[in-house]
């Protein structure tokens with residue numbers, strides 16, 4: 115699905131949040147690779163499970179068409195610096211649910227992009243019959259967990275020793291969910 119373009123000004127930085135379009139595929143492929151190399155809070159090390167340009171085009175086209183998918187990008191002066199996705203499923207029994215993911219280039223952390231990408235995704239979900247948003251997050255990612263709690267996500271489960279990071283230690287994954295008020 116697509117939403118209307120929105121403009122934000124935070125801490126002196128102006129940016130827009132809009133739905134991804136097919137011609138963003140090249141930038142998104144490069145951005146995803148870069149962000150994966152900047153933080154251990156994503157699932158992949160840099161270069162793992164690489165999504166190339168045609169594959170990103172497919173994802174964007176699918177997200178544009180599907181009622182339960184939403185792909186947003188945050189853009190500063192025509193440069194995409196962050197993105198989020200809500201991904202639904204074809205399965206009827208899970209059709210009330212979407213999975214959320216978000217990432218922002220380190221250089222642009224702290225400008226409210228995480229907040230605004232999540233806020234717009236929730237607003238879209240709430241007005242489109244989506245009853246539940248789920249996500250998973252590494253236990254040490256305090257900033258993200260705090261952000262999710264702020265928008266009503268609760269911890270629903272823990273996957274023990276789910277990830278092994280570069281310090282060779284094991285970390286839990288936290289499963290979080292947000293139910294729309296009035297579940298039925």
Ligand SMILES: CC(C)(COP(=O)(O)OP(=O)(O)OC[C@H]1O[C@@H](n2cnc3c(N)ncnc32)[C@H](O)[C@@H]1OP(=O)(O)O)[C@@H](O)C(=O)NCCC(=O)NCCS
Nearest residue numbers: 153155216217218223224225226227228229250251257258
């Ligand atoms: C998590 C992430 C998406 C947040 O994006 P962001 O654009 O920096 O988010 P915001 O600017 O909206 O800030 C979110 C909160 O973190 C706080 N914050 C931002 N930068 C911070 C910093 N450097 N130090 C401490 N707190 C910080 C903000 O104050 C804000 O709190 P508030 O909502 O109470 O105001 C971003 O850090 C990121 O992409 N991280 C790597 C990937 C990742 O962890 N994705 C989530 C996986 S589940």
